[in-house]
Amino acid sequence: MDRIIVGLEGRPYDVLIGQGLIGKAGALLAPFARDERLLIVTDTHVGQHVLPRFAASLQEAGLGYAAHLLPAGEGAKSWAELERLVDWLLSEHVERSDNIVALGGGVVGDITGFAAHVVKRGCHFVQVPTTLLAQVDSSVGGKTAINSCAGKNLVGAFHQPALVLIDPDVLDTLPRRDLAAGYAEVVKYGLIDAPEFFDWCEAHIDAFLAGDADARRHAIARSVEAKARIVAADEKELTGTRALLNLGHTFGHALEAETGYSDRLLHGEGVAAGMALAFRYSVRRGHCPATDAERVAAHLEKARLPTTLRTAHVDASGARLVEHMLHDKKKSGGTLPFLLANGIGQTFLAKDVDLGDVATFLDEERAR
Numbered sequence: 001m002d003r004i005i006v007g008l009e010g011r012p013y014d015v016l017i018g019q020g021l022i023g024k025a026g027a028l029l030a031p032f033a034r035d036e037r038l039l040i041v042t043d044t045h046v047g048q049h050v051l052p053r054f055a056a057s058l059q060e061a062g063l064g065y066a067a068h069l070l071p072a073g074e075g076a077k078s079w080a081e082l083e084r085l086v087d088w089l090l091s092e093h094v095e096r097s098d099n100i101v102a103l104g105g106g107v108v109g110d111i112t113g114f115a116a117h118v119v120k121r122g123c124h125f126v127q128v129p130t131t132l133l134a135q136v137d138s139s140v141g142g143k144t145a146i147n148s149c150a151g152k153n154l155v156g157a158f159h160q161p162a163l164v165l166i167d168p169d170v171l172d173t174l175p176r177r178d179l180a181a182g183y184a185e186v187v188k189y190g191l192i193d194a195p196e197f198f199d200w201c202e203a204h205i206d207a208f209l210a211g212d213a214d215a216r217r218h219a220i221a222r223s224v225e226a227k228a229r230i231v232a233a234d235e236k237e238l239t240g241t242r243a244l245l246n247l248g249h250t251f252g253h254a255l256e257a258e259t260g261y262s263d264r265l266l267h268g269e270g271v272a273a274g275m276a277l278a279f280r281y282s283v284r285r286g287h288c289p290a291t292d293a294e295r296v297a298a299h300l301e302k303a304r305l306p307t308t309l310r311t312a313h314v315d316a317s318g319a320r321l322v323e324h325m326l327h328d329k330k331k332s333g334g335t336l337p338f339l340l341a342n343g344i345g346q347t348f349l350a351k352d353v354d355l356g357d358v359a360t361f362l363d364e365e366r367a368r
Contacts, residue, residue, distance in 0.1 A: 002221050006140060006160070007232040013162055015140060015224050019213060021167035022053050025128065026061025028165060032099040032126055037064040039092055041085065041112040042103040045072040046130050049173050054103060054128070066092050074261045076107050077146045079155075085115045089123075099124040099162055105131035106138035106267065110156070113144030117159035127164040131174060132182025133268050135166045136189075136223035141231040141245075147261060151327035152253050158236050166224070168216045179209065180303045181268025184248075184275070186219050187303075189226040191275060191296065192244050195345030197222055202299055209303065237330075240349050246330065247339040247347050248274030251281075254324040255309075258316045265312055272300045276307035281361055282340040292343045308368045318362030322355050 001018035016028065029038060038058065042051055047069045058065050068088045070076040089100065100123055102112035109127050116125035129139035145156025171179060183205075190198030200222075201208075207215040227245065234241035252267075252274030259265040265273075276297045282288035297307040306312040314321075328336055338353045 002217070004221065004224050004228055006228045008160065008235060011160065013160065013164070015164040015166065015228065017166040017168070017217065017221055017224065019167065019169050019217070021165050022050060022128075022170060023057050025054055025165060026057035026059070026063055029058070029099075029101070029126065029163075030061050030063060032124075032162060033063050034095065034098050036062060037066070038101050039089065039094060039098060040065050040067040040101045040103050041070065041108060041115075042067060043070045043072040043076065043105075043108055046104045046108070050130050050170055051103065070104075070108060070111065073263065074107055074147070074267070077111050077153075079146065079148070082111060082115060082146050085111060086119050089115060089119050094119060094123060096120050096123050099126050101126045101128060102139075102161075103128045103130065104134070105129065106134040109134055109139050110143075110145050110153070113142070113159050113161065114146055114156055117144060117157045122159075124162045125159070127161045129164070129166060130170045132171055132179055132220075133185050134182075135168075135171075135220055136182065137185040137227065137245075139164050139166070140224055140227045141242075142235070151324070151329075152256060152261060154327065154329055160235075166220060168213065168220055171216060172211060176209070176304075178266065178268075180305055181266040181272075183208070183303050184268040184272035184300065184305055186223050187296075187299065188245075188247050188271065188275065189223050191279075191341065191344060192226070192247055192347045193345055194222075194226065195343075197226075198299075198344050205299070205302055243330070243337065243349050244339065244347050247341075248272070248276075248278055250274065250325060250328055250330070250336065250338055251277040251321075253328060254321045255312050255314050257324040257327075258314050258321060259312075265306075265314075269306050269312065272303075272305035273307055273309070273312040276300060277362075277365065278339060279341055280365070281338075281358070282342070284361055285340065288341050288343055292341070296344065309362070309365050310368060315366065318359030318366075321362050322359045325355065325358075
């Protein structure tokens, strides 16, 4: 089992990574249970495929539990589902000392973490991510949120988990499309500041997607190590370091908004297309060699991820997509910073981007 520490000053926490951890969860979570009982939040899909094994491990450790099932999908990150979840937690007599367990993907982790932040002015929670995207990204770092009619993740809080348990074996139950969507976030860490890790991804993509246990464990551990380092340096995006994790997200969130935050375009697919767009826009501005942008797109396409507006099933005008960007939570002082690149592993934050030029670029991209 790998143990990675998220080294926040005064409140570090562990991320444990290992095959079969779902079956050992009871023993690992026993110290986090109040009165030998845990409150679990999951969704209907995970409730069918993972919860039975997870619950069996709790029972084996002498722990009881109660579970709340959310509907599967991005639609669960809503005010209505947050209200249902908080009401359920209160009906189960949740206390501030409780550790609420988020068993599921990024949606489950986001809404559970936010509920834990607001109920009784703050409870603890534990992340047990069951999708690749959640394992390498959303479960670590404490960003919690729900969506609103104005955009994605606009209502939320920083609320760090007490523990993260990652079992790569659960990825075997993921549809290939969901696995590829999560893989986009793995690739992101190489593109930010680790070109050697991007090289590793190029060499091991086939093994990773085919289910090679060593490749998956290595990719997850490297991704978590990278995120833990960045989060420890800039927990709340105050210095700009953590903003690097948003590579591809400004473009990607606009694409997600245009597709209605639906299964038409999964979050990781939006990030993949967003990263390819960010690299091509960096070429347009004279920052990045065209060969690097082509290399990034080719690698993402090998994973069957979208890299253009057409393959992301978006045919909106550049002006419309930029309008979506104006709701981005990173906007400050009327300026929207963009993550661009001088090359693979050389991402930087640009605060001088003209949104009119972005709109023109996106109109040109519609022809690809």
